[in-house]
Amino acid sequence: MKVVITSRENNINSIVDSRFGRAAYFAVYDTDSDQIEWLGNDVINMQHGAGTGAVNLLANLGAKKIFAVAFGAKVKPLLDELDIQMVVVKDSQTVASIIELLKK
């Protein structure tokens, strides 16, 4: 199963990005193969619809869960419709610590 974690930098010790649509990077973690793929966010500079753009990107990847610190109001109904679970995590955690918890 693919899960997505928002990230400020494209390395595993980075802190999770506090925004979802305008997160700098997305860490796509495959729980089966234990592989992480880093995705730059191309919608980050959009004036409108960064959240929905990011949802499109991640839904096409087949992500089933998204870990972020906050989700926008437009993103929530969209993710509900796409059947992707939202998980609001505590601020200032690192991507590595989230993956560590997931492996348990």
Add this chain to the structure above:
Amino acid sequence: MVGRPQKIRKIAGAPSIEGFDPKGHRGRQCRGRRNCRRQEETILLLFEEYESIRLLDYKGLNQTESAQEMQVSRPTLTRIYQRARQKVAKAFIEGCPISFEGGKVNYKTEWYQCTDCQSIFNISDKHQKMIKEVTCPLCSGNKIIVYHEADSLMEEEEL
């Protein structure tokens, strides 16, 4: 004076299909021809109207129960249902296509908080029925409480 804003209707999920097309001679002719009068008469059945038919006629709930499911008042539910029936009747009699879309709806989803890792997460109505016990998607812990401020997380949004 401005009327009061509509309450958000909770629905279990979007319909699995986009709509219906009429069958038969008139229906076929309509779809094929451009500038066809009938094509413009596609009836928009709102998601909330679809949901009212699903709850009342398909699941067989009464109106009070259905209103609670959709989190609107009973009279509102009755009005939504009345519109739904009028639209379906019009489509049947006049042979118009039906398209499911729009409406002021939110999908039904329950929010929880894990007391171990403090993360907050949602589980949709659909999944709720399939799982026996709620576990944290992050730490797989089972000390889960219902998160009550979810309404503040879910800001009002028109679809």
